[in-house]
Amino acid sequence: MQVAYAMFNKNKRGMEDKLYFVIWELIAIGMVTVILVLAVRGIAQNSSYWKKYYSTDLGLMADIANINQGDFVVNYQLKKSADLPSAKPPEIVLTPTRVEVYDAPKEESKVPYTWPYARSRSVESVNSSTIAELIVMSKIDTIFRIDTSAPTDAMTCPAFDTAQALDAKTAFNIITVDDQTRPAATALESIMKTKGYGSDPGAKTLTTFILATSHTDSVLIIYPADTHMSIAGKMSCLIAQEFNGANGPHARTVTYVPDQNDNNQTALDAAQQQVIDTYTAAVSSDPQRSGEFWVLVALPNNPAIDPGTVAKSISTALEKYYIAP
Amino acid sequence: MKKKPLFRRNLARKGQVKYMLENAFRIFFLMAALLAFFLLISYYINNRIDTRLIQAETLANRIVYSDTIMQQDPTLFRTYAGIVNLEKINDTLIEQSLSYTPTRHAAAKIKIISKPQSTGTEVFIKEAYLNRKQFNDFYVMIRSGIQGSESAIQAVKKFPVTCYDKDISPPASPYYYCTLVVEVMIPNT
Numbered sequence: 001m002q003v004a005y006a007m008f009n010k011n012k013r014g015m016e017d018k019l020y021f022v023i024w025e026l027i028a029i030g031m032v033t034v035i036l037v038l039a040v041r042g043i044a045q046n047s048s049y050w051k052k053y054y055s056t057d058l059g060l061m062a063d064i065a066n067i068n069q070g071d072f073v074v075n076y077q078l079k080k081s082a083d084l085p086s087a088k089p090p091e092i093v094l095t096p097t098r099v100e101v102y103d104a105p106k107e108e109s110k111v112p113y114t115w116p117y118a119r120s121r122s123v124e125s126v127n128s129s130t131i132a133e134l135i136v137m138s139k140i141d142t143i144f145r146i147d148t149s150a151p152t153d154a155m156t157c158p159a160f161d162t163a164q165a166l167d168a169k170t171a172f173n174i175i176t177v178d179d180q181t182r183p184a185a186t187a188l189e190s191i192m193k194t195k196g197y198g199s200d201p202g203a204k205t206l207t208t209f210i211l212a213t214s215h216t217d218s219v220l221i222i223y224p225a226d227t228h229m230s231i232a233g234k235m236s237c238l239i240a241q242e243f244n245g246a247n248g249p250h251a252r253t254v255t256y257v258p259d260q261n262d263n264n265q266t267a268l269d270a271a272q273q274q275v276i277d278t279y280t281a282a283v284s285s286d287p288q289r290s291g292e293f294w295v296l297v298a299l300p301n302n303p304a305i306d307p308g309t310v311a312k313s314i315s316t317a318l319e320k321y322y323i324a325p
Numbered sequence: 326m327k328k329k330p331l332f333r334r335n336l337a338r339k340g341q342v343k344y345m346l347e348n349a350f351r352i353f354f355l356m357a358a359l360l361a362f363f364l365l366i367s368y369y370i371n372n373r374i375d376t377r378l379i380q381a382e383t384l385a386n387r388i389v390y391s392d393t394i395m396q397q398d399p400t401l402f403r404t405y406a407g408i409v410n411l412e413k414i415n416d417t418l419i420e421q422s423l424s425y426t427p428t429r430h431a432a433a434k435i436k437i438i439s440k441p442q443s444t445g446t447e448v449f450i451k452e453a454y455l456n457r458k459q460f461n462d463f464y465v466m467i468r469s470g471i472q473g474s475e476s477a478i479q480a481v482k483k484f485p486v487t488c489y490d491k492d493i494s495p496p497a498s499p500y501y502y503c504t505l506v507v508e509v510m511i512p513n514t
Contacts, residue, residue: 018344032359040366049372056376063383067391068404097426116430118387118423160402161392163421227400291399 047103050079051090051113055101058092058137058146059115062099065139066120069159072139073150081133093129094137094146104131119144122161157237160230164206164322171198172318173208175279177272181211181299187311195315205292206322207235208279209314212272214298219243219251221297222268224280228293229255235295238317249300256296272296381480381509384423384431388455388507389484393422394435396489409437409505411490414453423455432460432477432510437488440502450488450503463510474514482507 058076065072081088091104098116102109106129119125126145137146141156164170172192176185188209192198198205214220221240223232236253243251256268256276268276276296283289297314299305388394389406396408413419414437425431433455439448454460463477488503 021344021348036359036362039363043366043370046372049374052372052374056374060376060379060383063387067387069392069402116425116427118425120391121422158402161397230400230402 047084047090048113050084051101051103054078054090054092055099055113055115058101058135059099059117061137062094062117062144065137065144066118066123069120069122069161071141072137074137075150076135076137078133078135089131089133091129091131092135092146093127094125094144095127096125120159120161121163122159157241158230158234160234162231162234162321166195166197166319166322168196168198168200169203170322171203171205173205175208175210175275177210177212177275180213180301183307184299184310185211187307188314191311191315205289207318208292208294210272210275210279210294210296211310212268212275212296212298214300215269216298217249217300217302219249219297219299221251221253221295222256223253223295224293225255225257232293232295235293235317235321238320239295239297239314242313242317249302249305268296268298272298377478377511377513378480380431380511381478384433384509384511385480385482385507387423388433388435389482389505391422393419394505408487408489408500409503411437411451411488414451416453416455416457419453419455425456428456428459429512432456432463434460434506434508436506436508438504438506440485440504447504460508460510463512467510472513475512477510477512480509480511482509 061074061076065074078089084090088104091102091106091109093100093102093106093112096119098114100112100114102112106112122142123139123144124142126143128145128147130146130148132148134148135146136148136150138144138150139159140151142159143151143156145151174185174188174192176182188211197203219240221236221243223229223236233253233255240251240253243249258280276294279294283292283294297310299310390404392404394409394413396405396410397403398405414435419435423431434452435454436452437450439450441447463479466476467479484505484507486503486505487500490499490501493499
């Protein structure tokens with residue numbers, strides 16, 4: 001009141017000091033209020049806690065998922081977007097070494113929160129990302145990924161740990177049953193020679209690839225149903241994956257049970273059967289070759305099939321088998 | 326009366342100190358209220374998540390239940406958790422199986438000792454490390470009592486297991502009882 005009176009009654013000496021004081025006080029209060037509101041709003045909109053939480057939680061889950069072979073599927077529900085400071089779900093990215101959480105979209109996010117995990121040697125971690133309130137983290141056979149739904153009918157191969165160093169002392173045996181597969185065999189031998197596998201005289205043979213002509217329209221990858229069934233099955237699966245990914249004739253795997261050729265879906269003829277019998281007899285009689293197994297790749301009688309592509313598919317599968325992804 | 330220009334006014338007048346003193350309490354109380362407001366908000370905002378113990382548990386269980394050191398059937402690839410293959414107790418194999426990037430994220434020592442003897446003593450058999458250098462660095466810091474973001478916590482877990490030593494030839498059995506000690510180091514940040 002006194003100030004207001006002083007403002008309009010200019011005859012009061014000294015009253016302007018009080019006025020100046022009050023003005024400065026109001027300015028100070030205004031500045032403090034603005035700073036407070038900005039600070040609280042910044043805190044309210046800060047999503048760093050949830051990004052940190054999700055990266056840690058999903059990273060630890062990824063660690064647990066990679067403990068053992070076997071399938072692992074987890075449905076992970078995020079907090080409702082409306083309850084998050086950013087009002088939208090974060091973008092969660094899975095890489096081979098870590099889980100990263102960004103404010104969606106990732107390209108506009110400044111700093112992600114990350115959490116490392118140790119991938120199993122027999123598993124391939126697919127670079128994947130999601131922006132959703134429900135995340136499905138899955139490890140099925142050799143594929144580890146995150147998505148918004150569980151993978152269905154995915155062609156995956158068993159996640160056995162078959163990693164082994166390949167060098168001059170590791171060799172691969174390539175046998176052809178007929179002349180039609182000879183170009184593919186030559187191409188495959190050339191690739192092995194280029195990579196230096198088996199160049200040492202005392203090299204140990206790890207796998208034998210038998211190339212033959214199939215009596216069907218598709219590629220048959222045949223492997224034995226013996227003690228090496230697991231590892232040979234994995235190799236066959238990888239070769240079939242490579243063929244199917246190359247947009248060529250469809251490939252499928254088949255087990256071979258000795259003395260049951262009629263019931264096998266292998267349709268092996270006598271020549272192919274003899275090759276297998278000769279090989280298996282040689283291997284079983286030599287204790288040094290106990291870890292060796294065979295895989296028969298039966299190609300359809302189709303001149304359009306490129307021998308180079310066949311050789312490349314087999315060599316790529318071989319490297320995926322022996323070298324950890 | 327002619328008004329003096331502002332810059333010529335004498336602001337050092339009598340009575341102003343009394344005025345300031347009278348308002349000092351008001352200003353002080355205002356500052357205290359603002360400070361309390363900030364402290365209250367800061368107290369209830371929690372941005373810290375301490376997962377060190379669960380990290381230690383996860384790493385220790387990963388070592389114990391995976392095929393890192395446990396015996397695995399070469400044909401079926403079945404892992405026998407509880408049977409330690411002594412051939413796998415070496416730094417290289419362990420780091421190939423548990424590869425963290427960055428290596429500072431976790432470090433561990435895996436030690437095999439005999440089962441407690443009748444005298445109460447235990448015989449050392451074998452040990453290996455995950456990220457040996459990092460483990461030793463953290464160990465020195467912990468032993469020195471250094472705390473803070475550069476230091477770590479240590480968790481020790483013991484498991485009674487069966488050891489498989491392929492170098493033992495018959496008639497002795499390659500399987501015998503032993504104790505697995507897993508010491509895990511988790512950094513504070």
